[in-house]
Amino acid sequence: MINISNLHKNFGKVVVLRGIDLEIKKGGIFAILGPNGSGKTTLIKSILGMVIPDSGKIAVNNHSVLKEWSYRDNINYLPQIADFPNNLSVKELIKMIKNLRGKTASDSELIEILGLKPFLDKKLGNLSGGTRQKVNLVLCFMFDSELLILDEPTTGLDPVSLIQLKKIIRQEKKIGKTIIITTHIMSFVEEMADEIVFLLDGNIYFKGTIEQLQIKTEQKNLEHAIANILTLENA
Amino acid sequence: MKNILTALIFCLINANAYTQVIKVCPDCKINSIAQALKIAKNGYKILIEKGLYSERNIIIDKSIQLIGAGNPVIDGDNKGEIITIKADNVSISGFTIKNVGTSYTEDNAAIKVVKGNFFTISNNTLENVFFGITIEKSKHGIIENNNISSTATQEYNSGNGIHLWHCDDIKVKNNQLHGLRDGIYFEFVTNSSISGNISKNNVRYGLHFMFSNDNEYFENTFVNNGAGVAVMFSKNINMHHNKFIKNWGSSSYGLLLKEIYDAEITDNLFEQNTIGIHAEGSTRINYKKNNFINNGWAIKISGACYTNKFTKNNFVSNAFDVSYNSKLNDNVFDNNYWSEYAGYDLDKNGIGDVPFRPVKLFSYIANKTPETIVLLRSLFIDIINFSEKVSPVFTPDNLLDNNPLMQEIK
Amino acid sequence: MLKILKYSSFDLMRSRWSYVYFLFYLLLGFVLLFLNNNVSKAVITLMNIIIVIVPLIGTIFGVMYYYNSREFTILLLAQPLKRSTIFLGQYIGLSISLSISLLLGLGIPFIFYGIFESAAIWDFSSLLITGVFLTFIFVALSINIALSNENRIKGFGFAILMWLFLAVIYDGIFLISLMIFNDYPLDKFSLIATMTNPIDLSRILILLKLDISALLGYTGAVFQKFFGTGLGVIISFSVLILWVLIPAWLIVVKSGRKDF
Known part of the structure; x- marks a missing residue:
């Protein structure tokens, strides 16, 4: 599905990605983990074409994506911060994105599931953080695309919605979608992820299943396993 | 018989x-x-x-x-x-x-x-x-x-x-x-x-x-x-009710006065001339009830012009109302209407309560360096004009119309 | 691109600031006409205001809009859209909605006062056209500044500085250099210096319309030839168009290289 080779990116003097090689196969849930500033979001945004790499290659379905834009038709993206134009209402925003994509969308089901109906006519500027994240989720999941990229999907969600979110993600997985998630919530990863990749200082420190990580770090618990990596690294 | x-x-x-x-x-x-x-x-x-x-x-x-x-x-x-x-x-x-x-x-x-x-x-x-x-x-x-x-x-x-x-x-x-x-x-x-x-x-x-x-x-x-009209080296001329219109050009004027003494210039119209009146070495002239409308310069005074009197004239929409090439002034401006005048008339007697200063710093600059005309009406020029108005350095500081009229004279 | 254009102008039309801008011009138009009581005179006063205020508002709105719509932009960037489409769409959308505020705001009072029956209609129209050009130019310039500066305060500062430079400081330097090099032929220099500042260029274009061309002719043959004939107007307008196209092209280039 996605092939990344020798990806480099600096922001000024700060080196963010130092030659990432990564292959993500089609189907399943793929978690990108790492401490703050390890390059998770930069990696995701590189795939999306929002960050332009200094060097290296990125291919989605064996086509290079650099300077391309039409491949994004097959990607749904959930940004980390759910901020939208304040003057639009929820309904208008959804309508607009649908209009821009021109794809069939299952927005009404999602609105139902997430309980957004009472907010449809409200201006986005007047919504709470959690509600905005729900809108964000609708925008992301309403299209039928092969690849889903979720940046911190759990931010600001109440437990009920979180359960709904997990349900939605599982459903997508079931129909053969490839889902990339970044998160700091380890329980979420443990519960959902098929494979993880651990980024550290712009390099891939580990890639494999959760079991493999547990074996490698000799820790039963994922949270401890991660903590172990970080303390080893700092020691 | x-x-x-x-x-x-x-x-x-x-x-x-x-x-x-x-x-x-x-x-x-x-x-x-x-x-x-x-x-x-x-x-x-x-x-x-x-x-x-x-x-x-x-x-x-x-x-x-x-x-x-x-x-x-x-x-x-x-x-x-x-x-x-x-x-x-x-x-x-x-x-x-x-x-x-x-x-x-x-x-x-x-x-x-x-x-x-x-x-x-x-x-x-x-x-x-x-x-x-x-x-x-x-x-x-x-x-x-x-x-x-x-x-x-x-x-x-x-x-x-x-x-x-x-x-x-x-x-x-x-x-x-x-x-x-x-x-x-x-x-x-x-x-x-x-x-x-x-x-x-x-x-x-x-x-x-x-x-x-x-x-x-x-x-x-x-x-x-x-080049408009030229009146030169003459005495006791009476000019009235004439119209000087559309004398546009690099060296044209409505009326050129050169070495004129004791003249009366009244009730004339100067409209759309590069220079309305260009006075050079002209003395004891009464300018009264003339209309200066849409000229580049309404009045340009160069050389020695003494004891001229400008009263009850209308100066309307000229790029420059009065231009002097020296700091000296021996002429009187009184009781004219100036469309540029931005003062007020609190006592409602038809005469503005603050004097009007018809010579702008920019007209002085444009006299010295004509190319600066391209900066006409720019904000910077407005600013320096204003500062010169507040404290005159380059233009005659006694050149004032102390009784500017609030309404155009019909 | 039309879709983006539509959405950003739609978004802006609803923002409070568009109304503020519109009402500002409406008020300005009525006050000017009330004070001058004469359409032709009001047009001249209006010119002084237009060449200062329109660039300032374009600058402020350009920077403000860019920073405020960052999230929206990011949302769009994740969609299957070309970057140039997104940025040009937003740029044109903003410029159009500002232009509409300007046209309506000034147009309504002047129509009330019978601009259509007045001889000043052409002066007034050229004033509005120049105003629209200045809007497009300064929105583009300020978006460029915003694209180059992640820090809002810095971007805002630079944008205001750019406006201050082009509206005031530039002319100051221009004037001083004209006075210093008084002894040399200056007409070509003046023409070029005028062309390289969109505010000066617009001012000259309006002045030409307001029939001060002959006054400009006072300064010499080159000016006379340039301003006295249709040539001046054609060249000035072409340069003004370049002033829109070049910054717009820079938006495309800059946004194409930027990380979000």
Whole structure:
């Protein structure tokens, strides 16, 4: 599905990605983990074409994506911060994105599931953080695309919605979608992820299943396993 | 008593009987003006009927009346002068005179008067002339209702419409002049008046006036002349109710005053001229009730101009109202209306409560460096104008209108 | 691109600021006409305001809009859209909605006062056209500045500085250099210096319309030839168009290289 080779990116003097090689196969849930500033979001945004790499290659379905834009038709993206134009209402925003994509969308089901109906006519500027994240989720999941990229999907969600979110993600997985998630919530990863990749200082420190990580770090618990990596690294 | 009256009537009839009339027409026995002049005596009347007379160098040395009936045409065929008058009491009227010969050595005219007094030249149409009407060393004449035109494009090979030199008591009235070098030209002319004339589209000046004292000109219109109107080296001139319009160009002005003393300039209109009035070395002049509208500079003062008075004038929408090239000021501005004035009138007496300063710093700068004109109306210029207004450094600090009017004078 | 254009202008039309801008011009138009009581005179006063205020508002709105719509932009960037489409769409959308505020705001009072019957209609129209040009130019310039500066305050500062430079400081330097090099032929220099500042260029274009061309002719043959003929107007307008196209092209280039 996605092939990344020798990806480099600096922001000024700060080196963010130092030659990432990564292959993500089609189907399943793929978690990108790492401490703050390890390059998770930069990696995701590189795939999306929002960050332009200094060097290296990125291919989605064996086509290079650099300077391309039409491949994004097959990607749904959930940004980390759910901020939208304040003057639009929820309904208008959804309508607009649908209009821009021109794809069939299952927005009404999602609105139902997430309980957004009472907010449809409200201006986005007047919504709470959690509600905005729900809108964000609708925008992301309403299209039928092969690849889903979720940046911190759990931010600001109440437990009920979180359960709904997990349900939605599982459903997508079931129909053969490839889902990339970044998160700091380890329980979420443990519960959902098929494979993880651990980024550290712009390099891939580990890639494999959760079991493999547990074996490698000799820790039963994922949270401890991660903590172990970080303390080893700092020691 | 009765006898005297009878005698008087008899005398009048008798006198009339002695006024001989010579008739000229293309098919008559006398078919040229020259021929008629030959047989005419003082006091004769020559009546020229409709037709084309191809004649030139006609010399009138007797006191006769030359009258055109039905607009006869005299064609000079572009060779030399057409009519020269060398006697007193001559009148010419009702002709179309055309095609005067251009010369670089002689000032050929359609009609020239030399040392002829009490002449009248009226109701003629002069076309394609070199000089139109030239009067030399003559007195007591009237030039009236003539239409003089030519196709001048260059100063050096064109002549003036009405050209007066060393004359006294001449009235130039209701003539139309266009396409000439100078519409009207006065040199060493005294006690004369120019009124009701329309002078436009001339190559150089609409009116050119030099060394001519004690004259008056009024109700004339000067439009779109190369350099406007020039009045120079003269005293006691009275100019009123004239219009100076659209004299646009790099060195043109509505009115140029150079070395003028004791003049009255009242009730004139200066509209859309590059410079409304350009005064150079002119002293004791009263400018009153004139309208300056949409000029580049309304008044430009350069050189020594002393004790001039500007009162009750309207200055409306000029790029610059007054321009000085020095810091000295000996002139008075009072009671004018300035459209730029932004003061207030709290006591409602029609006079602004703060003085108006008509000279802007930018007009001073533009005088020194003309290219700076491209910065006209830019914010920076407004700012420096304002600062100069607050504390004058480069412009005369006593140049103020202390009683600016709030309303335009109608 | 039309879709983006539509949405960003739609978004802006609803923002309070568009109304503020519109009402500002409406008020300005009425006040000017009330004070001058004469359409032609009001047009001249209006010119002084337009060449200062329109660039300032374009600058402020350009920067403000860019920073405020960052999230929206990011949302769009994740959609299957070309970057140039997104940025040009937003740029044109903003410029159009500002232009509409300007046209309506000034147009309504002048129509009330009978601009259509007045001889000043052409002066007024050229004033509005120049105003629209200035809007497009300064929005583009300020978006460029915002694209180059992540820090809002810095971006805002630079944008205001740019406006201050082009509206005031530039002319100051221009004037001083003209006065210093007084002894040299300056007409070509002046023409070029005028062309390289969109505010000066617009001012000259309006002045030409307001019939001060002959006054400009006062300064010499080159000016006379340039301003006295149609040539000046054609060149000025072409340069003004370049002033829109070049910054717009820079937006495309800059946004194409930027990371979000």
